[in-house]
Amino acid sequence: MRIPTSFLALFATLAFASVVTAQAPAPPTNLVLADTPDDAGNAVNLSWLLSPNDVFNTLLSDSQESDPSIVVASYEIARRVVEAKEEISPEDSQWQVVSEQAPGEVTWTDRSVKLGWIYSYRIHAVDTKGNVSTWDQAKTTIEPIRQMFNMSKAWLAIFMLLFGGFVAYFINHARTGKKLWVRKIAGLEAIDEAVGRATEMGRPILFVAGIQDINEIQTLAGLTVLSRVAKTAAEYGAQIEVPTCRSLVMAAARETVEAAYLAAGAPDAYQPDRIHYLTDEQFAFVAGVTGYMVREEPAACIYMGGFYAESLILAETGNHIGAIQVAGTAMPSQLPFFVASCDYTLIGEEFFAASAYLSGDPLQIGSLKGQDYGKFMSVLILVAGIFFAILLSFTQSEEGFAADSLNYIKNNMLGSEGLGSFGGGDTDIEGDDS
Amino acid sequence: MKRTVPLIIAIVAGFVLLIANFIPYAESWGLTAQEWFNILAVGAMILGGGNLVKLHLMKVSGRRKGWGYSAVTISCFVATIVIGMLKMGVHPSELYPNYAWSGYYLESGSGLWWIYQHMIVPLTSMMFAMLAFYVATAAFRAFRAKNIEATLLLVTAGVVLLGRTYAGVWLFEGWLPESMMWLRFDNLTVWIMDIPNTAGTRAITIGIALGVVATSLRILLGVDRSYLGQD
Numbered sequence: 237m238r239i240p241t242s243f244l245a246l247f248a249t250l251a252f253a254s255v256v257t258a259q260a261p262a263p264p265t266n267l268v269l270a271d272t273p274d275d276a277g278n279a280v281n282l283s284w285l286l287s288p289n290d291v292f293n294t295l296l297s298d299s300q301e302s303d304p305s306i307v308v309a310s311y312e313i314a315r316r317v318v319e320a321k322e323e324i325s326p327e328d329s330q331w332q333v334v335s336e337q338a339p340g341e342v343t344w345t346d347r348s349v350k351l352g353w354i355y356s357y358r359i360h361a362v363d364t365k366g367n368v369s370t371w372d373q374a375k376t377t378i379e380p381i382r383q384m385f386n387m388s389k390a391w392l393a394i395f396m397l398l399f400g401g402f403v404a405y406f407i408n409h410a411r412t413g414k415k416l417w418v419r420k421i422a423g424l425e426a427i428d429e430a431v432g433r434a435t436e437m438g439r440p441i442l443f444v445a446g447i448q449d450i451n452e453i454q455t456l457a458g459l460t461v462l463s464r465v466a467k468t469a470a471e472y473g474a475q476i477e478v479p480t481c482r483s484l485v486m487a488a489a490r491e492t493v494e495a496a497y498l499a500a501g502a503p504d505a506y507q508p509d510r511i512h513y514l515t516d517e518q519f520a521f522v523a524g525v526t527g528y529m530v531r532e533e534p535a536a537c538i539y540m541g542g543f544y545a546e547s548l549i550l551a552e553t554g555n556h557i558g559a560i561q562v563a564g565t566a567m568p569s570q571l572p573f574f575v576a577s578c579d580y581t582l583i584g585e586e587f588f589a590a591s592a593y594l595s596g597d598p599l600q601i602g603s604l605k606g607q608d609y610g611k612f613m614s615v616l617i618l619v620a621g622i623f624f625a626i627l628l629s630f631t632q633s634e635e636g637f638a639a640d641s642l643n644y645i646k647n648n649m650l651g652s653e654g655l656g657s658f659g660g661g662d663t664d665i666e667g668d669d670s
Numbered sequence: 671m672k673r674t675v676p677l678i679i680a681i682v683a684g685f686v687l688l689i690a691n692f693i694p695y696a697e698s699w700g701l702t703a704q705e706w707f708n709i710l711a712v713g714a715m716i717l718g719g720g721n722l723v724k725l726h727l728m729k730v731s732g733r734r735k736g737w738g739y740s741a742v743t744i745s746c747f748v749a750t751i752v753i754g755m756l757k758m759g760v761h762p763s764e765l766y767p768n769y770a771w772s773g774y775y776l777e778s779g780s781g782l783w784w785i786y787q788h789m790i791v792p793l794t795s796m797m798f799a800m801l802a803f804y805v806a807t808a809a810f811r812a813f814r815a816k817n818i819e820a821t822l823l824l825v826t827a828g829v830v831l832l833g834r835t836y837a838g839v840w841l842f843e844g845w846l847p848e849s850m851m852w853l854r855f856d857n858l859t860v861w862i863m864d865i866p867n868t869a870g871t872r873a874i875t876i877g878i879a880l881g882v883v884a885t886s887l888r889i890l891l892g893v894d895r896s897y898l899g900q901d
Contacts, residue, residue: 276694383694403887460896483718513718519797552804566878576812584874588881599893607884
């Protein structure tokens with residue numbers, strides 16, 4: 237019996253198709269597009285439901301519908317431009333794979349889109365053997381939108397304005413000539429003592445302005461203290477040595493010290509070579525500075541700026557040579573080391589208050605008063621948060637005014653949900669570390 | 671003029687970065703300001719390198735104390751620059767095989783890579799390892815029970831130290847009643863780290879944050895100019 241050729245071809249096609257269908261993974265579903273909130277119109281959020289063959293799909297992976305021999309290895313996301321205000325290249329108008337996501341991933345943000353262009357997306361799964369599923373295309377297209385204001389930072393902006401208002405008010409208040417009281421900071425009072433000791437002993441003063449660059453606020457705060465130390469050193473006739481870890485800091489430190497010597501009426505005593513660059517490398521810098529300390533044995537070592545692991549090496553070497561040591565940093569992790577090894581330590585905000593305190597300028601001291609009011613504002617929020625948390629622990633209810641208030645403080649005022657709405661979101665009664 | 675222009679630059683750059691944080695449209699301004707800073711920092715590297723060579727050359731030529739170390743510094747400086755700039759041991763890139771210097775300067779096996787892997791990394795690790803000894807000496811000094819605060823610190827440190835080892839569990843095994851398990855050092859350690867330690871750290875962090883804002887405002891408003899060399 238002769239079988240018609242057309243019948244054989246049809247049979248072969250059906251057999252091949254059934255094999256392919258059996259081997260291909262099931263596609264992810266429900267691809268949804270959304271504009272990324274609070275951005276400049278250059279990002280789009282995508283979300284989808286996992287393929288049943290994805291091992292991370294807890295809902296479907298155990299069901300009988302999925303074949304356990306097929307395992308999703310990745311998801312490929314393709315994009316094409318549907319419409320644009322300007323001329324687009326032929327590649328942009330065609331489907332192009334723009335991202336590959338790992339199994340278990342259900343979201344992705346495309347940060348390579350352009351404002352004013354309209355995009356379409358689709359996604360498919362690829363299994364471990366390289367077989368691909370059918371595409372799941374988003375039902376809608378998306379046009380990225382630019383927001384005028386980052387609403388997720390609304391509360392931060394409010395706090396900034398309030399705090400700035402306090403500082404500006406007290407600076408203005410100080411202009412009227414009213415005297416503002418500031419408590420004594422022992423570490424800063426000790427600077428004169430340290431410089432005096434160095435002068436008596438005929439040894440230099442070592443000043444290290446941290447290992448960060450000039451664009452860091454801690455380095456700037458350190459340089460303001462350097463200004464005062466250099467001026468006192470110039471008045472006493474002591475020598476000051478300033479090794480730096482960044483070239484720009486060296487340039488700025490030279491300007492600062494030169495002006496301080498000029499202000500002290502001793503411009504001839506200024507030696508620019510004593511303010512020198514060592515290296516950008518953290519521990520090579522430490523080796524250079526500690527080597528100097530051991531050789532020259534400075535009578536006073538002052539560390540003011542941003543420090544990392546080198547803080548203890550510097551301070552312990554200074555302790556070993558018997559120098560009087562004053563340190564100031566805003567690195568919480570390094571503060572214990574300085575406290576253990578130095579005679580005086582400026583802790584966090586004291587370090588930032590140093591420039592205002594040392595200058596004695598009423599305008600700057602006014603800013604410290606404003607800072608205190610900012611602190612008071614923070615304490616009020618903390619007390620409110622503690623009150624609502626305690627209230628909630630008694631009621632054990634996830635609803636109600638206390639829960640909503642705590643939620644709002646955590647997620648909106650201190651979180652990134654912006655002004656939002658009062659009463660939304662979940663409450664974590666047990667508390668967490670946020 | 672010498673003070674005014676840098677002050678204006680500082681104020682403008684500060685406000686640009688502040689606005690860029692809140693207005694999405696201005697995000698790119700902040701990035702541009704950062705790029706300008708990077709370009710300046712690269713230019714300043716020449717200034718720093720020049721200063722380093724000048725100081726050490728003066729030390730060598732004057733045969734001042736320790737001039738031998740300066741000679742080693744200059745030799746290493748020059749050797750690293752020559753090996754790095756000439757891309758010694760670097761193979762041409764696959765994209766541009768006809769250009770001898772088209773390869774990546776830190777290619778595995780190249781001269782600069784060798785200097786980094788076999789000189790800089792071990793030397794850096796050596797300095798870092800010294801921290802262990804410095805921690806021991808600093809701890810010995812800090813934990814001497816001179817007064818109530820230091821005694822409290824000593825006891826707390828002892829509890830945390832033992833609580834982080836097996837001894838924290840082992841010391842209390844077999845005799846401590848179930849109702850008193852919270853007294854076990856490992857449990858006390860968790861409480862110390864989570865409650866008093868976290869509270870103290872957060873208090874310092876809040877103070878630092880407010881200090882940063884106040885200092886930034888002083889600089890932005892031009893009230894604090896001491897970093898420019900004016901007291």
